[in-house]
Amino acid sequence: MPSRSPSSASSIIHCYPDRKRSDGGGMGRGRAPCCAKVGLNRGSWTPQEDMRLIAYIQKHGHANWRALPKQAGLLRCGKSCRLRWINYLRPDLKRGNFTADEEETIIKLHGLLGNKWSKIASCLPGRTDNEIKNVWNTHLKKRVSQREKPGDTKNKGKAADASDDADAHSPSSSASSSTTTANNNNGSSSSGDTACTSKEPETVEVSLIEQDIDISDMLMDAPTEELLAGLAAPMPTSPCSSSSLATTTCVGAVSDELLDLPEIDLEPEIWSIIDGYGGAAVVSGDATVPCTASPGEEGTEWWVENLEKELGLWGPMDESLxxxxxxxxxxxxxxLTETEGDPVSTYFRSGPTASPLREIASPAVLSGVPVRFGVEGRV
DNA sequence: AATGACCCCAACCGCTCCCTA
DNA sequence: ATAGGGAGCGGTTGGGGTCAT
Known part of the structure; x- marks a missing residue:
């Protein structure tokens, strides 16, 4: 089966098309606009918009999505900003294809929870509900229905079968899955990030279905991580994924998973700035608290300000800009331009596990030295 | 090389839930 | 108790990429 491989690359391209779809025109995705918010941008996001959103959230958090676009000087509705952040720009997102383990986890959780994508996503750190929904609809649903076919040779329920299947269905998944799996299996790296699909995939696979699971509990408000912690003992208890991430406990959890990154030569003070900066909300993906409230805010302010200056974003958050x-x-x-050189697209080309905020433009990036935004990538 | 068919997934919509006054 | 507003969730859409012919 073709073509999940290009997904990483193509999704990058997807990010910043020529916007002909959305340019004020009626050709946006989906249905016609429900509201009369004329004059707002729709459709794909430009790097400029991304940067503006990132910079704003880094600096002020996203306590109020509705007010955010105006304050950030974005001609978007709050909903659109929220989606963009949650599904694409959040620092803790895992990029790249799903690993076989992740897919199995989705299948199992879907069996338990149904289309509760956000619940499922909360078990898959770095994955969003939207992403999971897409994977389910495009691949896993078919696979499951195939398995359920009587007489189907694939229907033997062997673990090997599952991974074979996964590999078969997603060639790219093999490519990137090896990357991601490597990350997941990196003992020191996954301390917080991986919940269900973490260090010990085998354990997860078994535990998720074989242990007693109180589905009613899962459907209730109990944090999924707790449930899953009960399901799989070795599982770290800080899943950080999905749009529900903001409500889950993620502080400091995401970080280490993403350590497996190319060495980056950073000025020590940069790290200390970043440390002071991202220690709290942003890193966790929960930016509801303005980052300026975190320790080391002076350095933070300076750094963000500098970044914004470099990006040409600096200045009063005023629509007049x-x-x-x-x-x-x-x-x-x-x-910023929408060319290869722009920091956002450059970042997105950097690799499957890269995170938008990690290497996104910073003074150093602009001068050719990659610098990561959040601390989660720290070595 | 050109063209059509299919697939992927970012982004949309509308509904529901939750919180606050 | 309830009305209003905002956030979150799940379903759907369609542009663009890839594959097959």
Whole structure:
């Protein structure tokens, strides 16, 4: 079966198409707009918009999505900003294809929970409900129905079968899955990040279905991580994924999983700034608390400010900074362009487990030295 | 090389839930 | 108790990429 492999690459391209779909035009995705919010951008996000959103959230958090776009100078509705952040820009997102383990976990959890994507996502650190939903609809549903076919040779329920299947269905998944799996299995790396699919996938596979699971509990408000912690003993208890992430306990958890990154030569003070900066909300993916409230805010302020200056985003968050073009598109002053050189797309090309905030433009990046945004990538 | 079919997934919509006054 | 507003969730859409012919 073809083509999950290109997904990483192609999704990058997906990120910043020419916007002809959305330029003020009626060609946005999905249905017609429900609200009369004319003049707002729709459709794919530009790097400028991404940067603006990232910078704003890094600096102020996202306590109020509705007010955020205006305060950030984005011509977007709050919902759109929220989705973009949760599904794409959040620092703790795992990129790349799903591993066989992750897929098995999804299948099992779906069997237990049904289409409770956010619940399922809370068991898959770094994965969003939207992503999981997509994977389910495009791959796993078919696979499951195939397995259920009587007489189907694949229906033998062997673990090997599952992984074979997964590998078969997603060639790329093998490529990136090896990457991701390597990360997952990196003992020192996965301390917080991986919950269900963490260090010991085998354990998870077994435990998720074989232990007693009180589905009613899972469907209730009990944090999924606790439930799963009960299901799989060795499992770390800080799943950080999905849109529900903001409500889960993730502080400091995500971080180590993403350590398996190329060595980056950083000035020590950069790290200390980042340390002071990202220790709390942002790193955890919970940016509801303005980061400026965290320790080391002075350095933080300086750093964010610098970043914004470099990006041409700095200045009062004022809509006057936004210059809608004739098509209704916003452009901001600054060096960003939608070319290969732009920090966001550059970041997205950097690899499956890379996170948008990690290597996104910073002064160092712009001068050719990658620097990571959040602490979670710290070595 | 060109074209059509299929697949992927980011982003949309509308509904529901939750919180606050 | 309840009404209103905001956030979150799940279902759906369709542009663009990839594969097959």
């Amino acid at each position: 936004a210059h809608p073009d004739p098509l209704g598109q916003v452009s901001y002053p600054g060096p």
